[in-house]
Amino acid sequence: MTRRNRTTTLILTFYCAGFLLAAIGLAVAASGDDAVARRSGDPALHEAWAARVVWACDRRKLVIVEGVRPDEPIPPQRAQLVADLLQDLMRYCNEEITARLGVDQRITVSARGLVHEDYLPGGPLPIVPASYGEPTRRERLIWAAALEKLVTEGDRLFHSDEIGSNGIACAMCHPHASGTHPETYPKFQTQLKKVALLRDMVNWCILNPLEGEELAADDPRMMALEAYILAQRNGKVIEVGKH
Amino acid sequence: MYRNNMTRKEIERRFAERRPEDEKLLRTLRNCDRRHFLRTSLRFAGMAAAASLVPHQSFQLVNVAHAAIPGASPDQAFRFAYISDTHLYDRGLDHRFVTSVLKAVEDVNALDPQPDFVLFGGDLAQLGRPGELELGRQLLGEVRAPLRMIVGEHDWYLDLGEKWREFFGPDYYSFDHKGIHFVALNSVVEKDFWTEKGYTPEERMAIVAGLDDNRQSPFEVGAEQRDWLQKDLAQVERKTPIIVFSHSPLYKLYKPWNFWTDDADEVQALLRPFKTVTVIHGHTHQLLTNRIRNIQFHGLLSTAWPWPYAPEGLPEYTVQMFRADPFNALDGCGDGAVDVLPNGRVDKHYNLWARNPRTVTAKQLAKRRPPEGGGHQGPSY
Ligand SMILES: [Fe+2]
Ligand SMILES: [Fe+2]
Helix, strand or coil: CCCCCCCCCEECCCEEECCEEECCCCCCCCCCCCHHHHHHCCHHHHHHHCEEEEECCCCCEEEEEECCCCCCCCCHHHHHHHHHHHHHHCCCCCCCEEEEECCCCCEEEEECCCCCEECCCCCCCCCCCCCCCCCCHHHHHHHHHHHHHHHHHHHHHHCCCCCCCCCCCHHHHCHHHCCCCHHHCCEEECCCCEEECHHHHHHHHHHCCCCCCCCCCCCHHHHHHHHHHHHHCCCCCCCCCCC | CCCCCCCHHHHHHHHHHHHHHHHHHHHHHHHCCHHHHHHHHHHHHHHHHHCCCCCHHHHHHHHCCCCCCCCCCCCCCEEEEEECCCCECCCCCCCHHHHHHHHHHHHHHCCCCCCCCEEECCCCECCCCHHHHHHHHHHHCCCCCCEEECCCHHHHCCCCCHHHHHHHCCCCEEEEECCEEEEECCCCECCCCCCCCCCCHHHHHHHHHCCCCCCCCCCECHHHHHHHHHHHHHCCCCCCCEEEEECCCCCCCEHHHCECCCCHHHHHHHHCCCCCEEEEECCCCCCCEEEECCEEEEECCCCCCCCCCCCCCCCCCCCCCCCCCCCCCCCCCEEEEEEECCCCCEEEEEEECCCCCEEECHHHHHCCCCCCCCCCCCCCC
16 A cells, blocks of 8 residues: 555555456555645536546556546446456556546556557557657667658659659659759749749649649648658758759 | 649540540641641640640640751751650640650751751650550651661560561661761660569569669660670771760769660770760750760750759769759750761750750860860759
């Protein structure tokens, strides 16, 4: 039984054996207080902040049960969810995991202090590859793979005739994205009589040499094309507005 | 914003609608004399404009009753003209690349006096398809002067030159004309990269058609043609001027884009004993000039699209092309002529369709220093 910060009020005791967890019982001990809610005195805020924290016996996993004041017992149905969730999370013996059980019973988990992500009990542990510390090698690999995927799709589109209508592809005139100069955007494009972004010129070339249809800025194909063009020019000095 | 109001579907429908008309046009083209041809092209230009396909710059055909190819050099012995890198698709006569070929044919047909012959610098087709080569053959069939063809990689890698040779004859040959020994080479031979990987002919063609596709091999002339060239040149006197036609530049400029011939050194060695040698090549779609000892090199313009300069390796003799204006479909494209001088050297004319014409003279190249305005001022890459 521990007191952790001033909000820790409830300890669920589990007896852990090896990789398996045997849930023996749910002990409810109401003690402590909710400093935040008390300070504000606002009942709505009080409800919003209300949370009870339930620890697993390994001291590595905890569930923050939202919408339940520290001095309140957890309703049986939610208590069962908490117990099931902790049992489920014990699959990851050595991980430090914080779970949140929302008032709408939505479950999110955060492993190793990373960002909270939706979690489906029994499913894979969402390791969100973004931390605020020095990225791990694994994180770097995940990021690189995700980027590579987008750039590769852009490479494919840039070399294919499928965004146009006349068989012509971007790469025919721009091998290795040469002549696209993304590092000079935004710039005043005299022929368009306005300041253009890279995607405006991409669309110009889609409409004209390729005789295709304009792509919206958030069209995955536009994003992929921009990704490929920029990746090809990686390392070039940005010279906004250069002609 | 500049917008094409037609949806893709509408464009396709219009293309489809005009198909029978295309056929008729082609038939007329096939049998018409020069005046008729002009009228036909004008009709076609009007039709294309009526279809309101952007950009309209491609349809300036109406204005080309006289060619802009610069006047012949004062002391020329004879002149030949050139058209190159048309990259035709078999997608009807509305296609912008067809319009450009028609314009080039107009240009060379309007030359007065007529050139001794017209060199076609290779890449007639885009994907080596029989329909593309056939369309090219018909369009070039309208050229009044005799045609001399060389082959480009886009013509070759679907059927390894079968259709091309059926239409145009051997892919390498030589001939003599007014005291010059001309040699035409197939410089786009690639070592077999497809068998082991199991690529289909279509895949092989698509890979080679990708300038920046590194799954292919570098271009070369190859041992077979080098042997032939050695024997061919053995019968030629050392003081006879030689003019070589090739698709790729017969020197090493930029390998990642096959602006390159892998056995260029060996080929140059065969040409070294001759006093006056000129290489005229296609493939690079830009103003490009070089000199390596006794050999002067000139690139040809494409009718279809210009290329930016490679990020490295640009010869200092090159008078650099401006950056092309993407808002003008004809900019950076064109055709031109070569004036052969009595001494066997050449003055090379670039007839740029949307800019002032440029000429690179033998005199400029003979100077040890690169010509005025030449030199590497930083590539457009
Ligand atoms: Fe070409
Ligand atoms: Fe080529």
